[in-house]
Amino acid sequence: MVDNVTADRLFKAKLVALIAMHFGDKTAELYKSVFSAMPVDFVEKTAEKLFTEYLGAERARALIFETKKQDI
Amino acid sequence: MTWHVALWVVYMSLAVVTLWSYWLAPAGTNTDYLQAIVYTVAPAIAVAGGLLTVKEYGIRSAAGRIFFTVTLGLIGWLCGEILWTYFDLVAKIDPFPSVADWFYFLAYIPLCAGLIWQYYFLHKTVQTKLPYTLRLLLTMIAVLFSGIALYFGVYKSIQPDYSLFENIVAMTYGVADIVLVLVGLVITIVTIEMRGGKFAAAWWWFLFGIFCTFLADISFAMFTPEYEGGMGYYRQALDTIWIIGYMAMGYGLGRFGWLVHGLRTRVEAQKFENSQVDKTEKK
16 A cells, blocks of 8 residues: 555646647646645546546546556 | 648638639649649548647547548548659659559448547447438438449449459459448538437538548549540549548547637636636635
């Protein structure tokens, strides 16, 4: 198990990687800097809103769920 | 002027020139050249749309590589169109069969690979599968279109006065159209499974472009003598449908880049606004 700070950081990194996959590296870099200053709950909501807007609500929920589900 | 505005200006200009050169201008050599230019600029715009999206995504991202692969297919079609036009109009050689056909055929490989890659890329996160009735309906439509392509594109394309090689090339176009139907089915599934989202609209545009290409290809197979003999409005109509197809594919592909560019601009503006608020609060 890892501590909460590391877990939050890993969760954010995984979301940034997902953004890179679906929106490209430049967008991911931008979100990386935005997420760094945000609390993890807010990061999750922001990412879900982004995925919902561009990839559809169902896929957004699935992507967030899969990211959370992965063992850290 | 941003690149997507520039792309719109080019699109509108091409639409006006297409309308003029194919439907309104008096017949003549100049009109033939103008039509040839329009006909090669259309796939060039489709390629430009794809390349601009690849630039926005970056080639290292999975989506960027997928769009690059699809764009490679469009580059193949562009090369085919340029060579076909060159043989037909400049070199005055019958372009069928020629090296242009190879470019048309080879283009299907990256095009299909890219779209199937896109299907697997998005399909793995699908939670709710398409309803059985919808899957059945899509399969029936695909079978119907494949049947049409098989009959008109393969069976009816066989000409007794053609050589064996010419007949094989002609039939391959029919087979390629069946591939086009299957690719169209893949994009339809991906798009419906998205169940909303701004990227879905871009895929619908691309699908519309594929459908126009299929429609024009099959109509060409059905009315080849009328098209080649310049009878009625067959040539104008079919070339216009092909051009619309290329433009729709280019718009669909370019729209992805446009959307991602717009997203980044919005986030950057928000980031700047937040930093200004922070500065004010510190003061």
